[in-house]
Amino acid sequence: MTVACIVLAAGKGTRMKSETPKVLHAVLGRPLFAWPIEAALTLEANPVVCVTGHGRELVDAALVSAFGDVVRCVHQLEQKGTGHAAQIGMTALEGFSGTVLILYGDTPLITAESLRALIDAREQAGAPLAMWTTRIADPTGYGRIVRDDKGQVTAIVEHKDADETVRAIDEINPGMYAVDAAFLRDALAGLSSDNAQGELYLTDIVARAAQQGAVPTVEVSAEETLGVNDRVQLAEAGQVLRHRINQRHMKNGVTMWDPARVVIEAGVEIGPDTSLAVDVTLRGRTRIGRGVTVMPGAVLTDTVVDDGATIHAYSVCEDAHMGAGAQLGPFGRLRPEAVLEEGAKVGNFVEVKKARLGKGAKANHLAYIGDADVGPDCNIGAGTITCNYDGFGKNLTVLGEGVFIGSNSTLVAPVTIAARAYVGAGSTVAQDVPEGSLAIGRARQENKAGYADRIRKRYQARKKRIADEKAGRS
Ligand code: UD1
Ligand code: CA
Numbered sequence: 304m305t306v307a308c309i310v311l312a313a314g315k316g317t318r319m320k321s322e323t324p325k326v327l328h329a330v331l332g333r334p335l336f337a338w339p340i341e342a343a344l345t346l347e348a349n350p351v352v353c354v355t356g357h358g359r360e361l362v363d364a365a366l367v368s369a370f371g372d373v374v375r376c377v378h379q380l381e382q383k384g385t386g387h388a389a390q391i392g393m394t395a396l397e398g399f400s401g402t403v404l405i406l407y408g409d410t411p412l413i414t415a416e417s418l419r420a421l422i423d424a425r426e427q428a429g430a431p432l433a434m435w436t437t438r439i440a441d442p443t444g445y446g447r448i449v450r451d452d453k454g455q456v457t458a459i460v461e462h463k464d465a466d467e468t469v470r471a472i473d474e475i476n477p478g479m480y481a482v483d484a485a486f487l488r489d490a491l492a493g494l495s496s497d498n499a500q501g502e503l504y505l506t507d508i509v510a511r512a513a514q515q516g517a518v519p520t521v522e523v524s525a526e527e528t529l530g531v532n533d534r535v536q537l538a539e540a541g542q543v544l545r546h547r548i549n550q551r552h553m554k555n556g557v558t559m560w561d562p563a564r565v566v567i568e569a570g571v572e573i574g575p576d577t578s579l580a581v582d583v584t585l586r587g588r589t590r591i592g593r594g595v596t597v598m599p600g601a602v603l604t605d606t607v608v609d610d611g612a613t614i615h616a617y618s619v620c621e622d623a624h625m626g627a628g629a630q631l632g633p634f635g636r637l638r639p640e641a642v643l644e645e646g647a648k649v650g651n652f653v654e655v656k657k658a659r660l661g662k663g664a665k666a667n668h669l670a671y672i673g674d675a676d677v678g679p680d681c682n683i684g685a686g687t688i689t690c691n692y693d694g695f696g697k698n699l700t701v702l703g704e705g706v707f708i709g710s711n712s713t714l715v716a717p718v719t720i721a722a723r724a725y726v727g728a729g730s731t732v733a734q735d736v737p738e739g740s741l742a743i744g745r746a747r748q749e750n751k752a753g754y755a756d757r758i759r760k761r762y763q764a765r766k767k768r769i770a771d772e773k774a775g776r777s
Pocket of ligand 2: 530
């Protein structure tokens with residue numbers, strides 16, 4: 304069965320109290336709108352039509368960048384109700400035949416499984432329309448599902464149009480439907496705004512479908528249909544999604560010390576036997592291999608970590624790559640385009656930016672390595688700084704294989720230190736160093752015999768004189 308999808312997302316979202324259109328607020332690394340669309344795409348819905356209105360320039364741009372040409376945007380300039388929005392959505396589905404799924408852009412918790420059940424319910428019954436229903440403790444504000452004495456749905460009545468008897472019904476309309484395209488076109492054409500809100504109600508198509516036969520319903524949990532209207536619900540949705548994502552990874556073989564304290568965004572991949580400590584945050588397109596250890600407080604964004612690597616506590620990585628068995632931190636920082644090759648080691652308070660550390664290379668303490676190409680098995684001593692910036696542009700530092708940089712050295716780029724060279728501690732290296740050479744770039748040491756004792760005596764005498772003068776005065 305061919306499936307298309309209409310996502311209604313023209314509303315303003317006033318209760319978000321935000322400059323940003325509601326559906327652009329992100330949960331777990333994805334804008335709100337992307338969650339229902341992902342669910343629809345799982346069912347191979349194509350095309351997905353998004354009805355946008357408020358903030359449509361921003362929303363359209365975000366939709367296209369997230370989903371490319373699978374998504375078609377159509378505009379509802381004035382919000383005249385869900386029926387009106389659906390009419391506009393259908394203008395992008397001329398000639399389409401099959402099932403049209405109608406969803407809202409602000410319901411991130413809907414699942415592909417429940418949508419599948421909805422589509423199946425319609426198909427199996429051969430009905431023009433199937434809908435979700437749910438039961439909630441406080442149905443205030445929602446459309447109520449009205450059933451006849453045989454239990455068949457006869458209509459949906461909006462809260463504002465409902466009398467006391469109808470308002471007492473706790474079975475509500477979450478607003479998701481699977482509808483035959485031809486039926487939908489006819490039914491939408493027949494809508495009227497003769498109701499309490501003077502709007503075109505999409506819900507009126509249900510009564511019309513009921514005239515043609517039983518309307519199949521699929522009951523889903525209230526949780527799944529949660530609509531995000533304010534920041535409290537945004538956080539609630541975030542918790543549910545985080546729980547679902549973490550469960551999925553644990554079932555795939557990832558250990559978590561405490562899943563309530565791990566945040567993994569939707570697009571992250573993690574291999575089995577990887578262990579995540581508390582307060583770990585994995586963001587964006589981060590990909591982690593097998594048997595990786597991530598210790599407390601690590602934050603990884605768009606970072607690739609190969610098998611068996613270790614990220615010690617409080618390390619931060621962005622757009623970086625750690626090779627197999629590489630180690631970082633504690634308190635390590637990998638900035639964009641940092642690459643640690645297999646077994647390389649970056650220790651505490653070391654910052655690496657746009658630099659490659661070759662296989663087995665080490666920078667264990669307090670260093671800045673930026674715009675550098677560090678050969679395999681190099682050892683970079685504590686306090687080493689690549690001076691990559693001259694106030695105008697960035698320059699490259701190149702270290703050949705097995706170079707040893709003594710502690711507290713400054714490497715003034717552009718500079719090349721060839722294989723197996725040695726740089727004496729405290730050096731400032733501004734000229735290239737040939738292979739196997741020792742570079743010492745600091746003042747030569749001088750020892751003055753007995754001088755320290757002489758200074759000490761002189762200073763002691765001075766201190767005594769001052770104390771005596773003070774005593775004489777008082
Ligand atoms: C609608 C249903 C109600 C249901 C409730 C569930 C109707 C008439 N009523 O009510 O039965 O219980 O959803 O949340 O359908 N939208 C547009 N353009 C519009 C109006 C709405 O795009 O002109 C979009 C909104 O952005 C939102 C969705 O449609 O994503 C629902 O709109 P909303 O105003 O919240 O619907 P309700 O009137 O609350
Ligand atoms: Ca609503």
